[in-house]
Amino acid sequence: MTMTLKRKGATKSAVKPLWHGVILVAGGAVGAGMFALPLASAGAWFSWATLGLVMVCLLTYLAATLLIAVNVKYPSGSSFDTLIRSTLGEIWARVNNLSIAFVMFILMYAYITAGAGILGASLASVFGGDFGLPRWVLSILFTGVMALFIWVGTSSVSRVSTLLMVAMCVAFSAANSGLVVSADVSILFDRQTGGAVYLWSALPVFVTAFACAGLVPSLSSHYDNQRVRINLSVLFGLLLALLVYVVWLASTLGNIPRTGFIEVSGNGGGLAGLVTMLQSRTDSSLIGLALTWFSHFAVITSFLSIGLGLAHFLVDRFKFKPTPVGRAQSVGLAFAPPLLASLVAPYGFVSAIAYAGVFVAFSFFIVPALMYRKLISSDRALLSARWIVVLSFGLLIVALKLASVFGYLPNYS
Numbered sequence: 001m002t003m004t005l006k007r008k009g010a011t012k013s014a015v016k017p018l019w020h021g022v023i024l025v026a027g028g029a030v031g032a033g034m035f036a037l038p039l040a041s042a043g044a045w046f047s048w049a050t051l052g053l054v055m056v057c058l059l060t061y062l063a064a065t066l067l068i069a070v071n072v073k074y075p076s077g078s079s080f081d082t083l084i085r086s087t088l089g090e091i092w093a094r095v096n097n098l099s100i101a102f103v104m105f106i107l108m109y110a111y112i113t114a115g116a117g118i119l120g121a122s123l124a125s126v127f128g129g130d131f132g133l134p135r136w137v138l139s140i141l142f143t144g145v146m147a148l149f150i151w152v153g154t155s156s157v158s159r160v161s162t163l164l165m166v167a168m169c170v171a172f173s174a175a176n177s178g179l180v181v182s183a184d185v186s187i188l189f190d191r192q193t194g195g196a197v198y199l200w201s202a203l204p205v206f207v208t209a210f211a212c213a214g215l216v217p218s219l220s221s222h223y224d225n226q227r228v229r230i231n232l233s234v235l236f237g238l239l240l241a242l243l244v245y246v247v248w249l250a251s252t253l254g255n256i257p258r259t260g261f262i263e264v265s266g267n268g269g270g271l272a273g274l275v276t277m278l279q280s281r282t283d284s285s286l287i288g289l290a291l292t293w294f295s296h297f298a299v300i301t302s303f304l305s306i307g308l309g310l311a312h313f314l315v316d317r318f319k320f321k322p323t324p325v326g327r328a329q330s331v332g333l334a335f336a337p338p339l340l341a342s343l344v345a346p347y348g349f350v351s352a353i354a355y356a357g358v359f360v361a362f363s364f365f366i367v368p369a370l371m372y373r374k375l376i377s378s379d380r381a382l383l384s385a386r387w388i389v390v391l392s393f394g395l396l397i398v399a400l401k402l403a404s405v406f407g408y409l410p411n412y413s
Contacts (some may be wrong), residue, residue, distance in 0.1 A: 018232055021219050025237025027165070028212040030244050031302035032111055033205075035274060035295065036353040037245060038252035040205035042261035043198025043412025046188040046253045050246055052199045052206055057242045060210040060364075063390045064234045067216045067368040070375055072225045079217055087371040096363055097317075100214070103359040104310040108338035110352035111303040115142040116342065117349075118295055121276065135346045143339045146300070150307050151324075151331045157308050164301045171294035172244075176251045178287035179278070183254025201409045204357030204401045205350065209245060210238060213364035255281040261412070310334040358401045365394030 041049035070083055080100075084093040116138040123133065133141075149157055216230065223229040256264075256277050264273040275295045279288040311327075311334045318333075320326040341348075369391035376384070403409045 016223060016229075018229060018236070021222060021229065021233025022236045022240060024215060024219065024222075025212050025234055026240040026244075028215050029210050029238065029241040031305070032114060032295075032298040033107070033209050033302065033353055034245060034248055035114070035298070036110075036205050036350045037209060037249060038256070038274060039261060039264060039350050040202040040354070041249060041253065042258060042265075043410070044195065044202055045190075045258065046249055048196050048199045049202065049249055049253075052203060053209075053242060053245055053249075056203065056206040056210055057238050059390065059393050060207070060213070061235055061238050062386055063365045063368050063394075064213050064216060064238075065231060066372040066387055066390055067213055067364075068220070068227060068230050068234070070368065070371045071216055071220045072227045072230070073375065076221050076225045078220070080214065083217075083371060084367060087374045088367070092367070092370075096367055099359045099363045101310070101313060103211075103356050103363070104306055104313065105338055106352050106356040106359070107306045108303070108310065108335070109341045110349050110356070111299055111306065112139055112143055112338055112342040113346055113349045113352070114299050115139075115146070115303060116346065117273070118275070118292075118299060122292070122296070136343050139339060139342045139346065143335055143342075146303050146307060147331050147335045149304060150311055150334075151327050153327070157304050161301055161304055164297045164304075168294060168297035168301060171290045171297060174290035175287055175294050176247055178282060178284050179251035179255055179291075180247065182282060183250055185254065187257070188250060188254050197410055198412050200400050201354075201404045201411055204354040204361070204397050204404075207357040207360050207365075207397050208353050210241060211356075211360045211364060212237065212241075213368065252278065307331075307334060354401060354404070358398050361394040361397035365390050365397070369394065 037049075037053075041052075044052065067083075070087065071078065074083060074086070081093055081097065084096050116135055119142050120133065120135070120138045149160060212234070216234070219230045219233055223233070252274070260277055264277055275291055278291055282288055282291075311330045314320070314330045314333050315322075315326070318330070320330045369387040372387045373391075400409065404411065
């Protein structure tokens with residue numbers, strides 16, 4: 001009887017194409033955070049950074065398989081919160097909810113600082129080089145406009161995000177087609193450039209770039225708990241994201257000399273500084289324009305996605321009413337803390353992405369490993385090295401970020 005039910009479910013879900021899940025995973029991973037990759041990779045440089053990205057991609061997939069193994073044992077569509085409560089208990093569920101909330105707040109802060117920078121650069125290009133507004137004004141303007149879209153509702157965000165995603169893909173293709181051609185291959189693979197020692201401080205940023213394990217419950221619901229299809233969706237989605245990142249690194253590191261990233265870091269390490277540096281390295285005004293618009297689309301799309309998710313999280317947590325006033329309360333609570341943080345520290349884009357990596361390591365590496373270990377029998381757990389590898393890597397990311405904060409890791413800047 002059980003086998004019959006599973007076959008019926010499989011037949012029903014078999015009509016859903018695999019590419020749906022692949023695009024969902026790749027789209028969830030690739031966003032404005034990719035602008036932090038070249039800055040984080042400047043010390044290690046292309047070869048070591050690529051090796052690091054490949055390693056993080058594979059370990060992210062390994063961690064996702066543990067979460068999938070747990071998820072498919074529950075009814076289709078069971079949430080992350082449900083899985084943790086039933087396997088690790090109430091306290092772990094609450095701690096994980098706080099971790100995910102911190103990830104969203106940190107990313108919101110990162111995107112506000114990036115958005116303020118690109119808004120200032122855009123206004124300066126339109127009204128002249130002497131035009132300028134204080135950074136705090138730019139942060140408030142950018143945040144206010146984005147908050148308005150989210151306050152209107154999910155449908156408005158969905159429509160805007162769909163248009164922006166299409167435009168972002170077009171702009172990315174146009175910009176990188178020229179940047180890749182102009183990249184200096186001899187610099188990219190120069191053995192005297194970069195060093196493995198700098199890779200350690202970059203790994204927390206890389207972990208954030210592949211953060212998509214939160215989509216596993218959605219994939220489980222979409223494919224009716226078909227484990228193979230969910231696994232393949234995550235695998236191919238992550239590999240697609242990896243391809244995009246490697247091309248992006250080749251485009252940036254091949255056009256900006258290693259010392260140029262010191263200048264970008266000295267100016268705050270922001271997205272706008274990176275885009276300006278790339279524009280100065282190309283003779284094509286079309287490539288420069290495409291790069292500018294791509295950065296705009298990427299930041300806005302990521303900001304709207306994270307902002308909407310955070311607002312919904314707060315509505316569920318504090319039971320705000322589905323009214324204009326209730327939406328204003330949730331949006332205000334979602335946007336006020338990261339906006340205040342951006343006013344205090346307006347140039348923390350890369351640092352914020354790295355800090356987010358610590359919470360990603362906890363929620364999407366450490367917690368899935370512990371759930372997997374708890375759910376299966378002790379004998380099988382001892383025979384399976386997967387959960388040990390994933391748990392160890394999650395703890396390593398946390399340790400690396402702490403070591404970086406306290407000055408125990410070299411930082412190229």
